[in-house]
Amino acid sequence: MKRFSLLTILLLLSAFICLGAGTALGSNGNIDSSSLQVNLTNQNPDSARPGETVELTVSVQNVGNNDLKDITVTVNPEYPFTKLSGESLEKGISYLNARQDDDEGGVLKFKLMTDSNASAGTYDIDIVTTSKSGSGSSSTTYTTTQTVHLDVRGKEYAQIVTIDKANIDIAKEENLDFIITNTGTSPLKNMVVSWKDPEGVILPVYSDNTKYIKYLDAGESVNVTYTVMADVNADPGLYTLDINLSLEDYDSNEQTIRTTAGVFVGGETDFDVAFSESDAGEISLSVANVGNNIAYSVKVSVPKQDNYKVSGSSSTIVGNLEKGDYTIASFDVASAQAVETEGSTGRLGTAKASAEGGNLTAASVEGNPLKVQIEYTDAKGERITVDKEVELEMTSSSAAAGGPGASRSNSGLSSYLPYIVLIVLAGGVFVYRKKIQEKILARKEKKSGDKKPGNKNMDVRLQETEK
Structure with missing residues (x-):
């Protein structure tokens, strides 16, 4: 009985343990x-x-x-x-x-x-x-x-956002900057930038046309700089640059981005202005196009200034000037300093001279360069103004004929000068001959009144004198 009770208790305990274990595993x-x-x-x-x-x-x-x-x-x-x-x-x-x-x-x-x-x-x-x-x-x-x-995976994409120059002068070294921006969302690596002008007018100098960028993070930009030069014989105009940008993507595959940009070749030019000559109050200036670009519709002017005064037109249009060409521009220029000095004397004749302009003299032009203004239209159609200063060189003869009034009076007098010289010489000969004749007559009268024997030699000398 006790054994049975003990066995029954053990079985019941085992059942409860298994039931508890199942509940725990489920939990x-x-x-x-x-x-x-x-x-x-x-x-x-x-x-x-x-x-x-x-x-x-x-x-x-x-x-x-x-x-x-x-x-x-x-x-x-x-x-x-x-x-x-x-x-x-x-x-x-x-x-x-x-x-x-x-x-x-x-x-x-x-x-x-x-x-x-x-x-x-x-x-x-x-x-x-x-x-x-x-x-x-x-x-x-x-x-x-x-x-x-x-x-x-981020987007791998880059673009050339900006080219810093839109104009390249002819035969002049200039920097050309390409600003490259990573507009994607992933870093770019092993980028290669190259460009080419199909017409061969614009070329890089000091390097080839290829630049390398090792790494460019998302949203960042980098400047790639080339030194370039346009052919000296190039025609002004707009030229195309073919730009290639290659890069490695996420899987190290190479991608190429191709684009184009326009660059204008040509632009401003420069001039050399020199004093040519002066005659009767008129000065002539040599104007040369010393740049590498043609100048259209060139106008040469003498602007208002303190030391000089222009009578008549102060501007002249000389037309187009190719590079290396020159032209002559003439102006009636007087010294403003001389006008003021003569006008202050109050004399009638001097006042008239002051209204016409004072003579240019070596003293009045020394240290006082003449200001000259040159206007022209460049190859882009823009109007450009260049200011120059010219040193005037006056000789004694040109200075004497410096003013407009003086030039007219001097030129008139010089035209009659040969006749005046002939008249003076003829008058001098006439007076001289008259005096000689008076002396001969006086001696004849004296001879006829005082003639004596033994004066034969004197009579001979008088006859020789008459001859």
Whole structure:
């Protein structure tokens, strides 16, 4: 009896222990009436690209002891992922058997859109599943959330945003800067920049046309500088530069970006102005185009200034000047200092001279360069003004004929000078002969009144004198 009672007690204890163990396993999940496993089995492409779609393959497996039904899988995207138009974020599975193996279960696919400005990195997405087990009033609903990780590959793209020069002068070394910006969201590496003018007018000097950039982070810019020169015989105009930019992408594949830019060749020029000659108050200036560009519609002017005054027109249009050509421009220029000095005397004749302008003298032009202004139209159609100063050189003869009034009186007098000299010489000869005749007559009268014997020799000398 005691043995039976002891055996019965041991059996009862064993039953309670097994029941407690089963309850404990069910509580920690090792043995569960319902358990879903959700895994991201594939991402296509392996790294999402900004502005492109990404497809997610999700596996759903029932590893619990109870069959499940009405299973719903929902993807909750967050930035940089959004719902793709026409694609559902929620999909369902009607039934899953209990205790499924790895090759069993359901497979669902979802498509998402990646933001075009997304930066490279890893982002989290939550996948929520709901399921039911049992039936009727004993039915139980289960909800689980699984977080998966998606890789995003940045956009590799660069562009040449700016070329710092729109104009290159002919036959002159100039710097040409290309500003290259990484407008993508991923760093760029091993970039190669090159350019070419198909017509061969613009060429790099001191280096070739290729530059290298080892690394350029997203959003950053870099300057690539070339020293260039345009052909001295080039025609002014707009020329095309073909620009190539190659880079390595995320997978170390080479990409090439091709673009074009326009650069104007030609522009301003320069002039040399020199004093040529002065005659009767008129000065002549030599104007030469010493630059490398043609000058259109050239106008030479003598502007208002303190030391000089222009009578008549102060400007003259000389037309177009090719590079290396020159022309002569003449102006009636007087000394403003002489005008003031003569005008202060108050004499009538001097006042008239002051109104016409004072004579240019060596003293009045010394240290007082004449200001000259040259206006022209360049090859781009822009009107350009160049200011120059010219040293005047006056000789004694040109200074004497410096003023307009003096030039007219001196020129008139000089035209009659030969006649005046002849008249003076003729008068002098006439007076001289008259005096000689008077002396001869006087001697004859004296001879006739005082003639005596023995004066034969004197008579002979008088006859010789008359001869």
